[in-house]
Amino acid sequence: MDQEAKDLLMRGATQLGVELTSAQLGKFALFAAELRKWNHKINLTAITTEREIALKHFVDSLSLCRAVGKGGRLLDLGSGGGFPVIPFAILHPKSEAVSVDAVEKKIIFQRHVGRLLGLSYFQAIHARGEELAGRFAGHFDWVVSRAFSDIPTFVHMALPLLAPSGTIIAMKGQAGREEAETSGPALEILGVEIRQVMEFPLPFSGDKRSLIVMGRKNAS
Numbered sequence: 001m002d003q004e005a006k007d008l009l010m011r012g013a014t015q016l017g018v019e020l021t022s023a024q025l026g027k028f029a030l031f032a033a034e035l036r037k038w039n040h041k042i043n044l045t046a047i048t049t050e051r052e053i054a055l056k057h058f059v060d061s062l063s064l065c066r067a068v069g070k071g072g073r074l075l076d077l078g079s080g081g082g083f084p085v086i087p088f089a090i091l092h093p094k095s096e097a098v099s100v101d102a103v104e105k106k107i108i109f110q111r112h113v114g115r116l117l118g119l120s121y122f123q124a125i126h127a128r129g130e131e132l133a134g135r136f137a138g139h140f141d142w143v144v145s146r147a148f149s150d151i152p153t154f155v156h157m158a159l160p161l162l163a164p165s166g167t168i169i170a171m172k173g174q175a176g177r178e179e180a181e182t183s184g185p186a187l188e189i190l191g192v193e194i195r196q197v198m199e200f201p202l203p204f205s206g207d208k209r210s211l212i213v214m215g216r217k218n219a220s
């Protein structure tokens with residue numbers, strides 16, 4: 001990453017309440033370099049400039065920390081090129097971070113990045129989210145997704161994998177609150193409640209983002 005992209009990432013993270021160490025910044029720079037290199041061969045992302053990667057992938061992913069302050073066992077469903085799970089793993093290197101995607105080449109890329117960055121508690125699994133319940137039933141403190149599916153589909157997939165008092169977070173854009181409201185009846189059937197809708201502008205771009213924070217009704 002060039003200096004401008006590094007500065008944007010540092011300052012963007014600070015605006016989200018995250019102070020990155022120089023070691024963490026170095027890991028983000030390595031991740032960006034591999035993302036750009038691999039993107040020439042396999043289609044991982046349409047976001048390709050260093051500036052865009054810093055803002056639209058890294059800072060955007062770090063906005064998850066507004067809800068997930070302290071780490072814990074985290075699952076990212078439909079993680080693609082590793083978002084938001086790899087930024088989370090860089091920030092919380094001692095937290096178990098599991099990444100799942102149905103497309104194998106994306107998982108091979110993520111495993112490569114995990115090894116390169118020394119993320120010992122990170123694992124990337126090639127599977128469909130629906131197939132994980134046997135292996136990880138009730139396991140995760142946090143099940144998250146970004147740009148994955150509609151809220152009820154995501155929650156339906158996340159529930160069997162969630163610890164009894166765990167939290168589900170859908171990372172959404174401007175229309176997040178409206179989608180959360182229209183999902184109410186479907187969530188009711190699943191026994192899930194919306195605990196909070198966090199809305200905020202992304203640093204620099206001002207683009208609207210929202211975190212839909214949910215959990216089991218009987219757990220709160």
Ligand SMILES: C[S@@+](CC[C@H](N)C(=O)[O-])C[C@H]1O[C@@H](n2cnc3c(N)ncnc32)[C@H](O)[C@@H]1O
Pocket residue numbers: 077078079080081082083084100101102103106127128129130145146147148
């Ligand atoms: C639009 S991409 C978003 C990737 C990443 N979360 C991001 O924000 O950059 C959605 C990803 O979900 C994956 N996916 C779709 N359905 C899935 C399923 N049932 N189980 C696992 N992965 C799935 C796709 O392969 C794709 O990589």
